[in-house]
Amino acid sequence: MSAYIIDTGLVTPLGIGVQATYDAMLAGACGVRELTRFDTGELEQVRGGQLAEEDEKTLYSQDQGDGDLTLSMILHAAGQALAGLDDGPAPALVLATNFGLMEMLEWCWRERHDTGRLDPDSFRLQQEVVETILQRLDLGQPAAQVSLSCAAGAAAAGIGLDWLRNGRAERVLVVAYDTLTQFCWSGLANMRTISTDRVRPFDRDRSGTIFSDGAAAVLFSNRPADAAAAIGVLHGTATNNNAFHLTTPAKGGDGSRRVMAAALQDAGLAAADIGLVSAHATSTAANDVTESTAINAVLGEHAAAVPVAAFKSNLGHLFGAASLAEMILALHSVRAGKVPPIINLENQDDACKINAIRQAAVIGPETIALVNSAGIGGNNAAAIVSARTGQLPPVPGRSGRVRLVSAGWVLAGSTGADSALPPAGAWMEGSGLDEYKPQLESVKGYLDPACRYALGAAQLCLSNGAADLPASDSFGIVAATEYGAPQTGYAFYQGLLDKGPRAASPMLFPYSYPNTVANLVAIEFGLAGQHMVFSSLADCSEAIHFAESAMRRGAADHMLVIAYEAVNEQVIPDEWRVDNGAVCLWLTSDQDGDGAWRWDEEKEAAAHGGTVLDLLERVGR
Numbered sequence: 001m002s003a004y005i006i007d008t009g010l011v012t013p014l015g016i017g018v019q020a021t022y023d024a025m026l027a028g029a030c031g032v033r034e035l036t037r038f039d040t041g042e043l044e045q046v047r048g049g050q051l052a053e054e055d056e057k058t059l060y061s062q063d064q065g066d067g068d069l070t071l072s073m074i075l076h077a078a079g080q081a082l083a084g085l086d087d088g089p090a091p092a093l094v095l096a097t098n099f100g101l102m103e104m105l106e107w108c109w110r111e112r113h114d115t116g117r118l119d120p121d122s123f124r125l126q127q128e129v130v131e132t133i134l135q136r137l138d139l140g141q142p143a144a145q146v147s148l149s150c151a152a153g154a155a156a157a158g159i160g161l162d163w164l165r166n167g168r169a170e171r172v173l174v175v176a177y178d179t180l181t182q183f184c185w186s187g188l189a190n191m192r193t194i195s196t197d198r199v200r201p202f203d204r205d206r207s208g209t210i211f212s213d214g215a216a217a218v219l220f221s222n223r224p225a226d227a228a229a230a231i232g233v234l235h236g237t238a239t240n241n242n243a244f245h246l247t248t249p250a251k252g253g254d255g256s257r258r259v260m261a262a263a264l265q266d267a268g269l270a271a272a273d274i275g276l277v278s279a280h281a282t283s284t285a286a287n288d289v290t291e292s293t294a295i296n297a298v299l300g301e302h303a304a305a306v307p308v309a310a311f312k313s314n315l316g317h318l319f320g321a322a323s324l325a326e327m328i329l330a331l332h333s334v335r336a337g338k339v340p341p342i343i344n345l346e347n348q349d350d351a352c353k354i355n356a357i358r359q360a361a362v363i364g365p366e367t368i369a370l371v372n373s374a375g376i377g378g379n380n381a382a383a384i385v386s387a388r389t390g391q392l393p394p395v396p397g398r399s400g401r402v403r404l405v406s407a408g409w410v411l412a413g414s415t416g417a418d419s420a421l422p423p424a425g426a427w428m429e430g431s432g433l434d435e436y437k438p439q440l441e442s443v444k445g446y447l448d449p450a451c452r453y454a455l456g457a458a459q460l461c462l463s464n465g466a467a468d469l470p471a472s473d474s475f476g477i478v479a480a481t482e483y484g485a486p487q488t489g490y491a492f493y494q495g496l497l498d499k500g501p502r503a504a505s506p507m508l509f510p511y512s513y514p515n516t517v518a519n520l521v522a523i524e525f526g527l528a529g530q531h532m533v534f535s536s537l538a539d540c541s542e543a544i545h546f547a548e549s550a551m552r553r554g555a556a557d558h559m560l561v562i563a564y565e566a567v568n569e570q571v572i573p574d575e576w577r578v579d580n581g582a583v584c585l586w587l588t589s590d591q592d593g594d595g596a597w598r599w600d601e602e603k604e605a606a607a608h609g610g611t612v613l614d615l616l617e618r619v620g621r
Contacts, residue, residue: 001164001165002161002236003221003222004221004222004223004233005331005385006081006085006086006171006220006226007082007084007219007222008080008081008216008217008218008231009077009078009080009217009218010077010214010215010217010329011076011077011214011217012212012213012318013032013049013050013052013212013214013316014031015055016059018329018332021315022333022340023096023124023234024314025193025314025329026306026340027600028314028341029314030198030314030343031052031212031266031314032047032210032212032316034046035048035050035180036348037180037181038180038181038185039182039501039517040501042500042501042502043186043502044189045189045210047210048180048185048210048211049180049211049212050134050212051213053426054255059073059076068104069103069213070103070179070215071129072175072284076310078176079137081173081175081218082217082221082575084229085219088223088226089140089169089171090138090140090171091139091140091172091219092139092142092143092160092168092169092172092173093134093140093144093172093175094138094146094159094163094173094175095133095175095177096145096152096156096173096175096176096324097154097177097178097320098147098150098152099178099184099319100129101126101129101182104125104491105183105489106181108122109489110497112570112571113420113497117574118570118573120450123573124573127483127536129143129536130143130537131143137173142168142542144159144533144537147320147514148381148515149376149379149513150317150320150375150376151239151323151374151375151379152320152323152381153176153320153321153322154237154239154324154327154383155239155323156175156176157174157218157324157381158239158381158383159167159172159239159542160174160218161234161236162546162549164221170221170223171219171226173217173219174219175215175216175217176215176320177214177216177320177321178213178214178318178319178320178321178326180211182496183492185501186501186502186504187504187506187509188211190504190505190509191247191506192208193208193209194384195207195208195210195283198310199283199313199317200283200310200345201279202281202288202292202342202352202354202356203344203345203346204206204347204348204350205345205346206285206405208283209283209284209316209317210387211317211318212288212316212318213318214319214321214322216324216327217324218324218327220234225237227389227390231387231389232331232334232386232387233385233387234383234385235267235368235384235386236264236266236267236269236383236384236529237263237266237378238259238260238262238265238266238382239259239379239531239532240380240476241255241377241379241477241518241522241529242380243378243526243528244524246376246378246379246519246520246523247290247376247510249287252290252293252294252297253291253295253297255378255380256291256295256372256380257294257297257298258380259381260298260382262506262555263382265551266553266555267384269384271299273368274299274369274370275363275366275367275368276307276308276330276334276361276363276367277299277307277308277309277369277370277371277372278311278330278369278371279295279372280312280322280372280373281309281310283312287374288352289351292351292354296353304342305355306355307338307363308355309330309333309359310356311325311329313342313343313344314340314343323371323373326371327385330385331369331386331387333363334363334365334369337364339360341359341360342357345358361435366386366387368386368388370384371434377510378523379515383496389585401590402547402587402589404586406418406586407420407584408456408458408459408581409457409584410452410453410460410580411579411583425553446508447520448485448487448488448511448512448566450484450564450565450582451516453580453582454479454521454562455566456563456582457562457564458523458560460584461584461586469525469526470557472529475520475527475528475529475560476530476531476532476555476556476558476559477521477527477559478490478518478530478533478534478559478560478561478562479516479517479534479564480542480561480564481517481563481564481565482536482538482565483565483566483567483571484514484515485512485513485514485516485566486512486571486572486607487566487568487570489571490570490595492504492505492509492512514533514535514536515533517564518531518533521560526605527560530546530550530556540563543561543563547587552589557589558586558587559586559587561584562585563582563583564581564583565580565582
């Protein structure tokens with residue numbers, strides 16, 4: 001089953017609203033301007049995709065976000081998507097981001113650095129962003145936030161589609177967002193991903209990307225009553241992991257190729273059905289070549305006839321909002337019949353053998369667009385949209401049961417593995433957790449404590465299962481964390497404050513992402529299948545739902561479910577307490593079952609006396 005797209009919203013450096021952004025792109029405008037929000041120190045690039053001054057004033061004047069720019073962007077984009085909503089069920093909510101309310105978190109960390117205390121009210125607001133948006137917009141359940149680096153937006157659209165297909169919601173609002181801050185700008189600049197020139201997708205002189213503020217929102221529905229108001233359809237989505245390297249694209253664009261092919265399969269479409277590709281197109285030396293290779297591999301002989309857009313040439317890179325914004329702009333281009341040209345593409349690289357749009361491309365109203373996205377850590381996502389509306393087709397599925405193959409855990413009072421869950425009792429008591437280091441071959445050097453715990457739990461879990469792991473692209477990972485990897489984020493920011501932006505450690509920065517833990521597990525064990533990370537939520541149930549759904553619809557045969565936390569007293573308010581550790585479950589689909597997808601309750605009761613969620617929810621606050 002597909003999903004109706006009812007309405008959309010955008011806040012970008014080129015304007016507020018989808019039409020304003022699209023018109024500016026069609027006119028060849030670029031949203032990169034001088035950064036004034038924070039001190040860039042001695043960094044080489046002092047220009048980025050900061051919102052226009054008048055647009056910031058507009059957002060602040062409405063005061064939806066209580067003076068916080070990021071909250072205002074989220075609420076304004078969401079308001080656009082909800083503007084025409086009639087009576088009916090309140091939409092569920094999926095948020096998507098790289099860094100969350102980072103400006104607010106920076107304030108908390110600076111206060112800890114300068115005064116030795118951390119404001120619990122500010123910290124709670126940024127940590128409980130999902131609940132904040134639910135209350136401000138009077139939305140319904142379920143609700144979650146996902147972190148899949150710069151593929152987060154399209155991945156969140158996939159979560160929304162999944163909820164609609166499974167009957168967990170009738171409407172879903174997806175909002176992807178991120179804001180330029182000193183933390184993210186310094187980290188990415190010191191990793192040398194930011195160009196000191198311009199964003200030049202597929203150009204032989206490209207030298208990197210430039211990041212930007214942005215928020216994007218889409219309201220999805222599967223209600224027949226909403227069909228008349230629909231402006232388009234989301235046909236299918238997919239996620240995966242390169243399982244190759246934390247910061248380098250997979251050879252030959254393998255991860256991108258597989259995720260686009262999986263999205264086509266999920267949508268029930270063939271390569272010949274695609275009439276437009278919105279490329280990730282970061283303008284980095286490696287990505288543009290590997291993505292071009294992947295596009296050709298997926299589309300085959302059809303590739304030469306398919307125009308390829310690169311919206312980042314105008315917008316810059318909107319971080320976690322990028323792929324959802326690009327999905328919106330691809331749909332709008334189809335509806336308008338014209339795709340904005342790629343600016344700054346002067347001499348196309350011979351290694352990028354694609355039909356890059358040099359002048360505005362005219363396309364028909366029946367065009368189906370494939371949106372490709374990727375992100376640090378090897379995260380990939382793809383989505384397929386069109387302006388076609390009508391009766392939604394049914395979604396194919398499989399029957400069977402979920403079976404627990406094994407469990408592994410690294411907890412304060414107990415480290416081990418079994419074919420069942422760890423026994424109830426005092427396993428969260430004791431000490432020595434910080435001394436635990438997994439004996440891994442491929443991961444060397446620095447590891448955030450959350451990475452150590454999760455890698456160790458995964459190693460224990462998988463070593464207790466079958467001798468040979470199944471095919472990597474059928475084995476996926478879903479993770480859940482409330483706090484991510486804050487110890488490394490805090491350490492990076494303290495270096496920035498003490499030494500200046502230019503000296504902030506590029507080695508620490510990649511380990512500060514909430515999803516890095518799951519990415520390293522994928523790399524360590526070669527698990528390249530379905531991939532998702534839920535963040536800023538104490539409840540782990542969405543991770544369970546995602547794993548179950550992936551296996552039910554045939555997108556995975558096996559899933560690791562990982563819950564992890566690792567915080568210290570510096571990164572949370574003084575009165576808060578967190579039980580650190582990690583739990584990993586290996587789940588598999590059992591096609592010999594009786595057709596019901598449910599936990600093996602008898603085995604759980606014998607092993608634990610409770611449920612999987614009882615165990616997973618012990619890791620966290």
